[in-house]
Amino acid sequence: MASDDHDERGFFGERSLPQPKRDTEPKKPHYLGHRERLRARFSASGGDALVDYELLELLLFRLIPRADTKPVAKALLARFGTLAEVLGAPVNLLQEVKGVGPAVALDLKIVAASATRMARGEISGREVLSSWNQVLDYCRAAMAFEEREQFRILFLDKKNVLIAEEVQQTGTVDHTPVYPREVIRRALELSATAIILVHNHPSGDPAPSRADIDMTKTIIDIARPLGIAVHDHIIIGKKGFASMKGLLLI
Structure with a gap:
């Protein structure tokens, strides 16, 4: 009978306790949900439903894909005043705002040029x-x-x-x-x-x-x-x- 006995201490000692399941998926940055909500609002109601800094955020989403763009948008508006003034600002002054590099400044000027071309089309001919x-x-x-x-x-x-x-x-x-x-x-x-x-x-x-x-x-x-x-x-x-x-x- 002794040979059939099991030592509980040995039984548990030989087997490790089950480990809690770890979440192997990295957490999404907090700003991704904000981007999705802002895009949804624009899609549902158009630009009139958004204030200047939110429209500017939408522009910056593609220009700055891996960062929170709200602080950059608000800093630009604090410096220049309105969305129109941000787009009208020269490249060198845009780059003085934290978070705005040469590429972002140039892309904002491309947006401005497109808006001007569209306005000209309204009166041409x-x-x-x-x-x-x-x-x-x-x-x-x-x-x-x-x-x-x-x-x-x-x-x-x-x-x-x-x-x-x-x-x-x-x-x-x-x-x-x-x-x-x-x-x-x-x-x-x-x-x-x-x-x-x-x-x-x-x-x-x-x-x-x-x-x-x-x-x-x-x-x-x-x-x-x-x-x-x-x-x-x-x-x-x-x-x-x-x-x-x-x-x-x-």
């Missing part, structure tokens, strides 16, 4: 005076956040359809040289019968200066005998615009 809001949207997208003054001209045919749009001069932070006779010469080359003048004020204040008014009147005086109308001179600032015609200055 259309009767401009009946699409005035689209004209203003395009001018703001193209010029509002430039660091230097630009003088831009919209050339129209006899039906006020946009036939060309060009930057004639680029100047400094507070001045652009404008040559009225060159403006009219180009209008004649394009067979334009009307033009709209546009320039930006990098300072942000769109109020026309005395020099802006005098220059515009000179262009009008040269254009009138040649049958070319100057419909308006629009000044674009970061926070708004001024129309010389609307202000009864021309």
Whole structure:
């Protein structure tokens, strides 16, 4: 019988206790769930359902795939103010924000260029005076956040359809040289019968200066005998615009 006895101590000693099952799958980063929820909100309700920093996060998801983009989005907005100002900011200033390197800054500028191209498409080949809001949207997208003054001209045919749009001069932070006779010469080359003048004020204040008014009147005086109308001179600032015609200055 002794040979049939089992020593319980030996029995348990020879067998290790079962080990608790370990979770071998790595935990997902916390921001992945946030990304999925944000994408779902955009898919269900569109961009109007999201505030600026959330839209910026959506852009940054693909640009910064392996990090939490919310702090970067909020830092960009804290630095520049609005989503439009972030996209309009120059590459060197974008890179001063923590988390934004050369590649991300360049991709943001590509998004900005695409938005400007889309805005231009809204007025290309259309009767401009009946699409005035689209004209203003395009001018703001193209010029509002430039660091230097630009003088831009919209050339129209006899039906006020946009036939060309060009930057004639680029100047400094507070001045652009404008040559009225060159403006009219180009209008004649394009067979334009009307033009709209546009320039930006990098300072942000769109109020026309005395020099802006005098220059515009000179262009009008040269254009009138040649049958070319100057419909308006629009000044674009970061926070708004001024129309010389609307202000009864021309």
